[in-house]
Amino acid sequence: xxxxxxxxxxxxxxxxxxxxxxLKSRVVGSLAPPFFxxxxxxxxxxxxxxxxxxxxxxxxxxLAPGIIGMTLLFSSTFGGLSMLWDREFGFLREIMVxxxxxxxxxxxxxxxxxxxxxxxxxxILVPGVAMGLKISGPAxxxxxxxxxxxxxxxxxxxxxxxxxxxxxxxxxxxxxxxMVFPLFLLxxxxxxxxxxxxxxxxxxxxxxxxxxxDGLRGSLVGVSAFPLALDLLILAFSSxxxxxxxxxxxxxxxxx
Amino acid sequence: xxxPAIAASGLTMRFNGFLAVDNxxxxxxxxxxxxxxxxNGAGKSTIIKMLTTMLRPSAGSAAVxxxxxxxxxxxxxxxxxxxxxxxSVDSQLSGRENLDFHGRMYGMDRKTxxxxxxxxxxxxxLTDKADVLMEDYSGGMQRRLEIARGLMHHPSVLFLDEPxxxxxxxxxxxxxxxxxxxxxxxxxTVVLTTHYMEEAxxxxxxxxxxxxxxxxxxxxxxxxxxxxxxxxxxxxxxDSVTDDQVRAVSDVDGVEAADRAGSILTLSVDRSEARIxxxxxxxxxxxxxxxxxxxxxxxLEDVFLKFxxxxxxxxxxxxxxxxxxxxxxxRTRRH
Numbered sequence: 001x002x003x004x005x006x007x008x009x010x011x012x013x014x015x016x017x018x019x020x021x022x023l024k025s026r027v028v029g030s031l032a033p034p035f036f037x038x039x040x041x042x043x044x045x046x047x048x049x050x051x052x053x054x055x056x057x058x059x060x061x062x063l064a065p066g067i068i069g070m071t072l073l074f075s076s077t078f079g080g081l082s083m084l085w086d087r088e089f090g091f092l093r094e095i096m097v098x099x100x101x102x103x104x105x106x107x108x109x110x111x112x113x114x115x116x117x118x119x120x121x122x123x124i125l126v127p128g129v130a131m132g133l134k135i136s137g138p139a140x141x142x143x144x145x146x147x148x149x150x151x152x153x154x155x156x157x158x159x160x161x162x163x164x165x166x167x168x169x170x171x172x173x174x175x176x177x178x179m180v181f182p183l184f185l186l187x188x189x190x191x192x193x194x195x196x197x198x199x200x201x202x203x204x205x206x207x208x209x210x211x212x213x214d215g216l217r218g219s220l221v222g223v224s225a226f227p228l229a230l231d232l233l234i235l236a237f238s239s240x241x242x243x244x245x246x247x248x249x250x251x252x253x254x255x256x
Numbered sequence: 257x258x259x260p261a262i263a264a265s266g267l268t269m270r271f272n273g274f275l276a277v278d279n280x281x282x283x284x285x286x287x288x289x290x291x292x293x294x295x296n297g298a299g300k301s302t303i304i305k306m307l308t309t310m311l312r313p314s315a316g317s318a319a320v321x322x323x324x325x326x327x328x329x330x331x332x333x334x335x336x337x338x339x340x341x342x343x344s345v346d347s348q349l350s351g352r353e354n355l356d357f358h359g360r361m362y363g364m365d366r367k368t369x370x371x372x373x374x375x376x377x378x379x380x381x382l383t384d385k386a387d388v389l390m391e392d393y394s395g396g397m398q399r400r401l402e403i404a405r406g407l408m409h410h411p412s413v414l415f416l417d418e419p420x421x422x423x424x425x426x427x428x429x430x431x432x433x434x435x436x437x438x439x440x441x442x443x444x445t446v447v448l449t450t451h452y453m454e455e456a457x458x459x460x461x462x463x464x465x466x467x468x469x470x471x472x473x474x475x476x477x478x479x480x481x482x483x484x485x486x487x488x489x490x491x492x493x494x495d496s497v498t499d500d501q502v503r504a505v506s507d508v509d510g511v512e513a514a515d516r517a518g519s520i521l522t523l524s525v526d527r528s529e530a531r532i533x534x535x536x537x538x539x540x541x542x543x544x545x546x547x548x549x550x551x552x553x554x555x556l557e558d559v560f561l562k563f564x565x566x567x568x569x570x571x572x573x574x575x576x577x578x579x580x581x582x583x584x585x586x587r588t589r590r591h
Contacts, residue, residue, distance in 0.1 A: 011360035019348050090344035094405075097308055098361040099333035 008100040009108035016079075016112025020119070027120065030078065034071040034124050038064060041190065042131050052192040057223050064128030065144075065216035066189030068121045069151060073187075073209055075120045076152040077180050079113030080159020080246070084169050106247040110156050117152035118145070136222040143219035143228070150235040151212035157239070157246035164249035187213045192225065208238040259322035261286045261413050261445040262307060266316030269302050269469075276302045278469035279316065284447060284462075286412075289439045291460030292449040293556065295568050299469040300449035301341060304417050307447075308338050321412045334362070337411035337444075339402045341418045347391040351382060351401050354390060355408055362409035376404035379441075380434050396427035400434065407438055414438070416448040420455060432459055451568065453556040465560055472563040477556060484554035484562060486512050487528035489535065491521040492548040504542035508535050525551075 020027065042060045049055065053062050086092040095105060125133075135141055162175055186193075186200070187209035193201050204210050215231035218224030224231065262284040269277040277299040284290045292300045305311040307320055309329045317324065323331040345354050352373060359369035377383045380400040390398060399419065406414050419435065420428040436459065439446050450456050456463045457477045464474040473480060491505070495518070502521065506514035510531045513524040525531050528551045539546055560568050 005361075005363065007360045007363050011357050014360075015346065015349070015353075015357055018353060019346075022348055089347065090340060090342045091346050092344075093310070093338075093340050094344045094358070095361070097310060097333060097336075097338050098358075099330045099363075100361055101330075 003101050003104075004107065005100045005104040008098065008104050009111060012095070012105065012108025013112040013115065016109070016116055020116045030075055031071070031120060031123060033074070034067045035127060037070065037190075038067040038124065038127060038131065046132075050191060050195075052194045054223060057221060058132065060128070060132040061134055061221045062192075062217065062223075063190065064125075064131070064133040065220050066187070066213050067128065068124050068144075068148070069187060069189050069209055069213040069216055070184050071124045072117050072121045072148055072151045072212070073155050073184055074180060076113055076117035076154075076156040077159040077175070079117055079152075080110075080156040080161070081163050081172060081175065082113070083109065083160060083163040083250075084166060084172060087163075088169060102251045103247060106160065106243075106250050109160065110153065110243065110246070113156040113159075114149060114152040117156065118148045121148045121152075133220070135220050140219045140222065144216050147212055147215040147219060147231070147235065150232075150239045151209065151216075153239040154208050154212075154235065154242045157242035160246035161242065161249045164246070164253040183207055183209050186210070188225070189213050194225070208235060211235050211238075258286060259319065260284060261288065262318065262320055262447065264303075264307070264316065264318035267303065267306060267313055267318050268315040269299070269306060269311065270314040275469050277306070277313075280469075280471055282318075282464065282471065282474075284445065286445055287439075287443055289435070289446045289459060289461050290448070291456040291463045292447070292466055293451070293453070293456040293460075293463050293560075294449075294466035295451055298451075298466045300451075300466055301417055302469075303466075304338075304415050304447070304449060308336060308415055309333055334409075335412045337406035337409065337414040339399075339406045339414070339416045339419060341421060341449075343398060343402070345390045345398060345402060345405075348389065350387045350389050351377070351393070352386040354401065355405055358405050358408050364409060372408055372410075376407050379407070379438060380404045381430075396423050396430070399423065399427075399431060403431070403434055403438075407442065407444065410442075411444060413445045413447060416446065418449055418451070420450070420452065428455070435459060453560070453568065457556050463556065465556075465563060467560075467564045473559060480556060480559045481554040484524065484558045486510075486524040486526040487551055487553055488558055489523040489525045489528050489532065489549065489551045491523065491535075491539070491546055493519055493521055493539075494545045494547075495519045497521070497544060501539070501542045501544040505535055505539050505544070508538050511535065519547075 042063055045059045048059065050059060053059060083092065129135065186204050186207050188204060193204045193210065196204060211226065211231040211234045214224045214226050215228060215235065218228045218231065260283050262282060264280055264282040267277060267280040280303060292303060294300050302311065306313045307318060307325060309325055309332050312326065317326065320332045321335040323335060325332055349357065355373045356369055359372065364372065377386055380403055382397065382400055382404065385397060393401065420431050423431065435446060438444055460477065462474065462476050463480060464471045502514055502516055505511065505521065506523065508531060510526045511523050512526060515522045532549060532551065536546060536549065557568060
């Protein structure tokens with residue numbers, strides 16, 4: 001079962017692409033929340049000095065990478081969970097009855113979900129720059145792309161893992177509200193985690209998105225709380241761990 | 257000699273102690289158009305799900321096109337096409353895109369795909385709708401596209417689970433024509449499930465009648481109906497009908513069997529059009545009041561009645577009860 005079917009992976013990826021570019025209203029809908037966070041928090045706090053943010057950085061440059069992280073978190077988790085829709089509308093059967101290894105299906109779906117999430121992250125970069133985000137340089141931009149890929153892989157796979165364990169859509173909003181939202185607020189996307197009380201800071205250290213947001217900040221703006229190598233290492237680990245978990249649970253799950 | 261298209265022995269599916277499929281033996285030849293006929297909840301879909309590798313049997317084994325459904329799942333999957341009972345298309349994609357997706361999943365290259373898409377669309381008369389999104393297809397068009405998709409990768413065996421469920425009479429006839437056409441033109445072995453008697457009768461060369469997870473009869477529709485032999489004459493009589501009166505009727509020449517259920521007498525009668533006058537006369541001589549008479553040639557419904565002792569519709573409500581019991585049992589297991 002460990003063989004890889006390139007055609008099938010491409011087919012699954014292409015399907016996500018077609019759907020992404022076809023369902024423009026859904027994309028606009030999923031980009032609206034991060035855009036509003038960016039705009040209103042940016043305008044609201046832009047001129048206020050916040051403790052633990054270096055003054056030369058400014059709040060918008062601090063916030064924008066965090067909002068990109070938020071976009072990636074929400075869209076990739078949603079992408080992973082979208083398997084629930086395929087099950088609900090029967091398309092999962094069409095995928096599962098094909099002579100394609102389960103691993104190829106996971107890789108294809110993940111590739112599609114990650115690509116669409118990164119595209120959305122890049123789209124949010126545009127209003128960020130317009131509002132005053134200063135990108136350190138092309139190398140930093142390229143490095144931030146790596147971080148985006150790793151963040152999206154981690155959470156897309158987690159979404160897939162959850163979807164494999166759920167029988168219907170009822171758990172969807174539970175996960176969005178009680179897992180995704182706290183992960184976002186606990187990641188230091190909106191303010192430095194050093195502003196948290198000690199126990200909450202400790203909790204934040206177990207959140208992969210903390211390192212994702214920090215890595216995006218380090219690569220895009222040049223300011224980070226942890227060494228970038230550490231961010232990269234932890235995210236690479238969380239990607240592999242989550243992908244393995246997602247693939248394992250998907251393999252175990254029933255279609256019926 | 258080639259292996260049969262399908263060979264199952266002792267195939268069994270148990271859901272938490274409930275027997276959905278009970279020790280089924282089945283052999284289907286290559287090129288056959290074969291039907292599994294039975295009420296909802298009889299176990300037809302479960303049989304199909306096992307043969308298509310979507311469910312692992314609890315016991316027994318089966319080979320599809322010579323490949324073991326438990327050990328050679330990918331080889332089985334490569335040999336079959338499946339049209340599921342419930343819709344299984346991506347409604348955000350066009351018909352062509354759904355077929356293209358499918359072709360790629362089965363490893364077909366671009367040229368092969370586009371040639372084949374044209375062919376299968378032609379077969380189900382959807383060529384001019386190829387680039388319409390699935391969400392804008394009608395139910396019947398969607399079904400036709402799913403049939404085309406099932407054929408797309410040149411499967412050796414095509415499984416159709418209730419292919420005309422919920423479709424209007426005209427669309428149903430179209431679908432029948434497509435199924436016959438692909439069985440003849442493409443030589444594909446077709447295995448379909450249905451709970452419509454006339455569908456099995458019209459389409460299938462051989463029919464297995466299934467009730468409560470078991471095959472109760474298997475033959476061509478003609479042979480099955482010959483088991484009933486004579487025509488069926490139904491008499492609606494008075495509630496107070498006595499055994500003597502029934503005997504008077506069944507003693508008439510040509511009446512082969514009589515069966516009473518309340519005020520309904522069901523008779524098997526050879527050449528019934530010539531016998532009915534005599535039956536009515538003999539009944540009135542015995543003082544039996546006949547309210548109405550009807551007759552029909554044997555149908556698979558009568559065959560079903562003969563083997564299961566109930567009409568398919570009665571079996572259906574019983575079957576639905578069985579299904580509900582399974583589902584609630586499965587739900588309790590989950591939580």
